Amino acid sequence: MDGKVKEIPVVWLQCSTCTGCLISILNTVSPTIKNVLIDPVVPGKHVSLRFNATVMAGAGDLAMEAAEETARKEKGGYLLLVDGGIPTAANGVYGSIGERGHQPVSMVDRVIEFGKDALGVIAVGTCATFGGIPAAAPNPTGCVGVKDLFESRGVKTPVINVAGCPPHPDWFVGTVASVLLFGLPKPEQLDDFGRPLAFYGKLIHENCQRRAYFDEGKFAKKHGDPGCLYELGCKGPVTYADCPTRLWNTGVNWCVGSGGGCHGCVQPEFPDLLSPLYVKTIEIQPPSKG
Ligand code: SF4
Ligand code: SF4
Numbered sequence: 001m002d003g004k005v006k007e008i009p010v011v012w013l014q015c016s017t018c019t020g021c022l023i024s025i026l027n028t029v030s031p032t033i034k035n036v037l038i039d040p041v042v043p044g045k046h047v048s049l050r051f052n053a054t055v056m057a058g059a060g061d062l063a064m065e066a067a068e069e070t071a072r073k074e075k076g077g078y079l080l081l082v083d084g085g086i087p088t089a090a091n092g093v094y095g096s097i098g099e100r101g102h103q104p105v106s107m108v109d110r111v112i113e114f115g116k117d118a119l120g121v122i123a124v125g126t127c128a129t130f131g132g133i134p135a136a137a138p139n140p141t142g143c144v145g146v147k148d149l150f151e152s153r154g155v156k157t158p159v160i161n162v163a164g165c166p167p168h169p170d171w172f173v174g175t176v177a178s179v180l181l182f183g184l185p186k187p188e189q190l191d192d193f194g195r196p197l198a199f200y201g202k203l204i205h206e207n208c209q210r211r212a213y214f215d216e217g218k219f220a221k222k223h224g225d226p227g228c229l230y231e232l233g234c235k236g237p238v239t240y241a242d243c244p245t246r247l248w249n250t251g252v253n254w255c256v257g258s259g260g261g262c263h264g265c266v267q268p269e270f271p272d273l274l275s276p277l278y279v280k281t282i283e284i285q286p287p288s289k290g
Contacts (some may be wrong), residue, residue: 005046008180009070009078011114012052015107016095016134016143017084021125021166022054028169029250036173045180050078053097064098071117079179080118080157085127085134086111086149089142111146112153120184121146121159122175129161129194130268137272147194158184161194165265170246171199191240193268199246204236204262207244217286223259233278235264 014022026033031041040046049056051067058066070078084107087094092106099105105113115121123146126132135143144152147159160179162171175196178185191197205211213219213228220227230237239262243254255262264274274281 005040005044007046007048009048009050009074010081011050011067011070011078011118012081012083013097013107013110013114014053015082015084015086015097015111015128016141017125017127018133019054019083021083021128021164022052024164024166025124025169025172026055028173031173036176041173041177042180047176047180052081061098067114071114075117077119078117079176080111080114080121081124082111082115082121082128082146083124085131085141085143085145087134087141087143088149088152089140094141108149111149112155115146115150115157116155118157120179121150121157122172122179123147123159123161123163123194124172125167126163126165126265126267126270129163130270132165133271159194160185160190160196163193163195163200163266163268164241165263165270167266168199168241168243168246168248171196174199195240195266199242200240200266202240202242202245204239204241204244204256207242208236208256209244210256214286220259229256229259229261230284231280232261233276233280234261235267235274235277235282236262237284238269238274238282239264239267241266 036047037049050070056063086107088108092108095107096104097107097110123129127134128146130145131143150159160175162175164171185196189197191200210228214230218227219231220229236256247254263277264270
């Protein structure tokens with residue numbers, strides 16, 4: 001790496017996760033994940049991924065030591081990334097990352113340990129932001145998101161919530177690039193749930209390609225029908241994300257475009273308060289005609 005390029009160390013902890021968030025992000029196309037991890041993401045700045053259990057070649061104590069050394073030597077200068085909810089029940093016995101003195105170290109302790117000395121935390125995906133699917137009722141493992149964990153333990157490190165089940169790769173790469181370019185976001189650049197307004201600032205329902213059907217009162221009765229998907233459980237009217245304009249899979253399509261409806265996967269209410277996903281659970285009135 002060119003000596004003029006500044007390295008930003010990153011430790012990425014994976015907690016109660018299906019790994020779907022990481023898979024989504026590994027599929028970033030522009031820039032590619034190779035560009036993100038090897039090249040300068042923005043001029044003069046380069047992400048140095050020191051620990052991620054899924055993609056790193058190392059394993060065991062040596063891998064853990066790489067993460068711990070980063071926290072020791074780069075105090076206040078590294079980013080912590082977390083995906084997956086953090087299981088807090090029974091003193092965190094339901095999830096561990098590595099060992100210390102031949103004893104497992106809980107995910108709770110790891111997120112606190114690496115979080116308290118980080119420059120900032122990016123919570124990746126709805127499980128790490130709001131608890132998500134592992135926190136769904138009855139939530140036997142007591143899963144929470146990073147912000148809630150920090151609040152309960154008095155950790156003051158700023159947290160940026162890149163929600164989504166999974167998050168769009170652009171939301172993640174864009175957030176990382178913004179931090180590298182401009183530093184941590186100002187409060188006015190985040191919404192009430194800590195999500196960057198650049199990606200989560202607009203109501204899906206306001207930008208949906210099927211909105212004209214809603215306004216006309218034309219509703220699909222079954223999947224595959226033309227019409228607004230509101231009666232089939234679409235949560236677009238309460239969901240804030242730029243999916244209708246950004247699209248997924250490199251601009252190919254998105255949930256409503258494919259006929260499936262929006263499940264509200266970026267929302268703190270997901271999944272419990274938005275379920276059942278294919279049943280109308282929210283009441284809004286189509287505008288009256290004329
Ligand atoms: S309810 Fe869903 S399908 Fe209908 S207009 Fe709103 S976002 Fe689009
Ligand atoms: S359209 Fe809705 S369910 Fe689909 S990715 Fe966007 S926020 Fe999530």
